[in-house]
Amino acid sequence: MSEARSGVDTPFPFYGDASRAPRPRRGPLAGIRVADFCWMGVGSCATRLLADFGAEVIKIEDRTRIDMPRRLPFYKGEVRSYGDEMTDPDPDKGGLFNNYSRNKLGVTINLRTDEGRRLAERLISASSVVTENFAPGVMERWGFTYDRLRELVPSVIYARMSGFGHSGPYEHYRSYGPVVQAASGLSYMAGLAGREPSGWGFSYMDNMAAYYNSAALLAAIWNRSRTGVGTEIDVAAVEVGVSLLGPVFLDVTVNGHSTHRPDYPTGNRIEHPAAAPHGVYPSAGADRWIALAVFDDDEWERLVTVMGSPTWAAEDRFARMAGRVAHQDDLDRGISAWTSQLDGHEAMRVLQAAGLRAAAVQNSRDLCEVDPVIRHRGTFFEMDHPVIGAALFEGFPALMGSAGPDHWRSAPLLGEDNEYVLGTILGMERDEIDQLSARGVI
Amino acid sequence: MDSTSGPAPAAASTPHTIDAHPGAFGGLDVVEISLDAAGEMTGRLLAQYGANVLKVEPPEGSPTRSIGPFAHGEEDPDHSLTFWYYNTSKRSVVLDPRQPTWHEELDGRLATADILILSCSPADLDSLGLDPADLAARHPRLVICTITPYGLDGPWSHYQSCDLTNLASGGVLASCGYDDHSIPPIRPGDNQSFHMAASFGLISVLLALIQRDATGKGQLIDLSIHDSVAVSPELANPYYFYSGAVVHRQTCRHAQPVPTQPALFETRDGRWVYFALILADTKPWQSLVEWMDSMDLAADLIDPAYQTLDHRQANFSHIQSILEVFFLLQDAQSAYHEGQRRGLPVAVISSPDEVVHDEHLRAREFFEYVGAPDQPGGLYPGAPIRFSAYRSEPQRPAPRLGEDR
Numbered sequence: 001m002s003e004a005r006s007g008v009d010t011p012f013p014f015y016g017d018a019s020r021a022p023r024p025r026r027g028p029l030a031g032i033r034v035a036d037f038c039w040m041g042v043g044s045c046a047t048r049l050l051a052d053f054g055a056e057v058i059k060i061e062d063r064t065r066i067d068m069p070r071r072l073p074f075y076k077g078e079v080r081s082y083g084d085e086m087t088d089p090d091p092d093k094g095g096l097f098n099n100y101s102r103n104k105l106g107v108t109i110n111l112r113t114d115e116g117r118r119l120a121e122r123l124i125s126a127s128s129v130v131t132e133n134f135a136p137g138v139m140e141r142w143g144f145t146y147d148r149l150r151e152l153v154p155s156v157i158y159a160r161m162s163g164f165g166h167s168g169p170y171e172h173y174r175s176y177g178p179v180v181q182a183a184s185g186l187s188y189m190a191g192l193a194g195r196e197p198s199g200w201g202f203s204y205m206d207n208m209a210a211y212y213n214s215a216a217l218l219a220a221i222w223n224r225s226r227t228g229v230g231t232e233i234d235v236a237a238v239e240v241g242v243s244l245l246g247p248v249f250l251d252v253t254v255n256g257h258s259t260h261r262p263d264y265p266t267g268n269r270i271e272h273p274a275a276a277p278h279g280v281y282p283s284a285g286a287d288r289w290i291a292l293a294v295f296d297d298d299e300w301e302r303l304v305t306v307m308g309s310p311t312w313a314a315e316d317r318f319a320r321m322a323g324r325v326a327h328q329d330d331l332d333r334g335i336s337a338w339t340s341q342l343d344g345h346e347a348m349r350v351l352q353a354a355g356l357r358a359a360a361v362q363n364s365r366d367l368c369e370v371d372p373v374i375r376h377r378g379t380f381f382e383m384d385h386p387v388i389g390a391a392l393f394e395g396f397p398a399l400m401g402s403a404g405p406d407h408w409r410s411a412p413l414l415g416e417d418n419e420y421v422l423g424t425i426l427g428m429e430r431d432e433i434d435q436l437s438a439r440g441v442i
Numbered sequence: 443m444d445s446t447s448g449p450a451p452a453a454a455s456t457p458h459t460i461d462a463h464p465g466a467f468g469g470l471d472v473v474e475i476s477l478d479a480a481g482e483m484t485g486r487l488l489a490q491y492g493a494n495v496l497k498v499e500p501p502e503g504s505p506t507r508s509i510g511p512f513a514h515g516e517e518d519p520d521h522s523l524t525f526w527y528y529n530t531s532k533r534s535v536v537l538d539p540r541q542p543t544w545h546e547e548l549d550g551r552l553a554t555a556d557i558l559i560l561s562c563s564p565a566d567l568d569s570l571g572l573d574p575a576d577l578a579a580r581h582p583r584l585v586i587c588t589i590t591p592y593g594l595d596g597p598w599s600h601y602q603s604c605d606l607t608n609l610a611s612g613g614v615l616a617s618c619g620y621d622d623h624s625i626p627p628i629r630p631g632d633n634q635s636f637h638m639a640a641s642f643g644l645i646s647v648l649l650a651l652i653q654r655d656a657t658g659k660g661q662l663i664d665l666s667i668h669d670s671v672a673v674s675p676e677l678a679n680p681y682y683f684y685s686g687a688v689v690h691r692q693t694c695r696h697a698q699p700v701p702t703q704p705a706l707f708e709t710r711d712g713r714w715v716y717f718a719l720i721l722a723d724t725k726p727w728q729s730l731v732e733w734m735d736s737m738d739l740a741a742d743l744i745d746p747a748y749q750t751l752d753h754r755q756a757n758f759s760h761i762q763s764i765l766e767v768f769f770l771l772q773d774a775q776s777a778y779h780e781g782q783r784r785g786l787p788v789a790v791i792s793s794p795d796e797v798v799h800d801e802h803l804r805a806r807e808f809f810e811y812v813g814a815p816d817q818p819g820g821l822y823p824g825a826p827i828r829f830s831a832y833r834s835e836p837q838r839p840a841p842r843l844g845e846d847r
Contacts, residue, residue: 278606
């Protein structure tokens, strides 16, 4: 970051590049240190929020088990699919890791050694929040139970993030986003009736579970600052998923209206409230689309005008909502004929000018290159990285009056902050650190 | 209470409700003016953990009261399941924005409140006569969270929206749908754009409360639903940020820059299981072949030649077709549990009906029966966050319109 680079000389000469050295953090969480055992997606995304808002998040990594996002092939100028990783990837080159671990410090500790675990305990003792998202049982195997952590830090906050939670018959089930989405009912609800579900084209529940874990941590931090009481937190991604199913859940449990029926799910159409048209229509270009929804007859009349009052739209059967709902196939054909002539963003503009709900189906290129809201609000921002170079990041979707994020550095190189964390924070001597390094502990 | 509401077997070590502290948000006073589900979901999460959430509604009731489905078909403002879902454990008071006393009455409620949730479009704020900056100036300790489709100001702030258009403009919809691209992208689930915004509503309110403890001052939060969606498509943004690639939707699996093998398999009982085979990982491959072999369905996959990644990659479509047969010869539930027992990330595509009876969720006592003598009851999703130190309050039924005076 240019701001950091222009600053005064760092007191930490072991950073070759002074702009990489830690500086005092700003934000509502400044002064809170987190011993962060998280890896993969959910945990890393959850603790990123804490790092963004000022907490000193120390990401504990293991050189013998490189964090997956360091290995996944998100590289500049190279297009590879998610599963198509290199055989011996450079751990500092992975863009997904940069995305998840910005603003964090990075330390390497081999937790499969006694010495490594003792070192981790020292780090926990110097922290007040501990986070992890291993399979249930892993932290226990290393001795990091809530009871033990409370011995080290009486008011510790210990966040456990998992797919199925830390109890129950499926506690040890393997999970990642798509499994959570399937098991919670979310995948079932998306698709066209009479065929396989279309479900989710990404790990929605990685993000949503992460957000709920961030909120849980903030709630615990806020409470502890007033009462001095810490807590253990158990967030099961599957339970978060079920809690997101929406009103259809009560249609099942209160009304006994089953979702096992031939007209479910309903694709892009909705039943409650009645709305037609309510769909995604082709726009000009290959595989480009626009979403459009009409919730009352007045909106329909405006849509007809915007379309230039074509003959088909004047038919009586389309004049009222009930008729449009009953004849949605014909309705959608007519609208598609009109939208397919138009650029998606241009159609969005003319429809919105008539006060209609419409949006181009934007992809990530559109978000970066076209979307004026993302630009206006500065939601995506750039930071430099020593190996990757300049990169864009997804920021916070709210503009905070006074408690905004503090973006100070891109993600740590593997072990980049070992000297700072062990020397400056834990007070270890240089030769002690060197010996740990020689013995493969860090 | 109905027959499905009986106590589930106690979980061995579920760490919730150990101590007797009140809910994590006990003592917080929240005023909520929500014209959509984003603010209502934010309020529900606060209420679920003990906040005192007062919904301020117009005489005709909040808009979600008129959205079905309705409990047992009773179409009135007190029987909307949409409203019930988003408004458990809240109170309701009617204040009429058309009356001259509106501002005075609202100010009275805000004088003692910690949080104000304003969830609607900027145009709706205007018609309610509410200026967030002015409210913030008059109530300096108040945390005001506005949740609008495209932000309080800016190029699209006057645009109309709904869940479908939110997902479209926010970049999530483009990733969802079928391999067949003559079918448009398909909206995933109900109201998820509002749910994404609500999670950031809760997060930003908590950040502001922490800040207030340090400074004594509240603040105005300008949360955009569009931006909440735009930061949430998981891999699509990093793909573009780094490689410049745009991902393409695929049936019920990750959208990718280049096509990948299907991950949905039909089972004997006409259901679907999700299983994404990652060829590069040796251990899951061995577990899979052992599993298939145990049912005499491994065919030639037991050939040692498949121990090498190159051979597996060269024969991926052959492997895929044997897998299709393998799953087609067993029931979805057996495939799910046997696969998981063998350490493979298999899942059955569960319906909401099945989720209610899920043995694991029952054992964790996740569901709560919510109902009242005059309100048909049923199981609701319980607390999605479990604190050992704070209890989640049992959810109370959503309030009748104006039941608190």
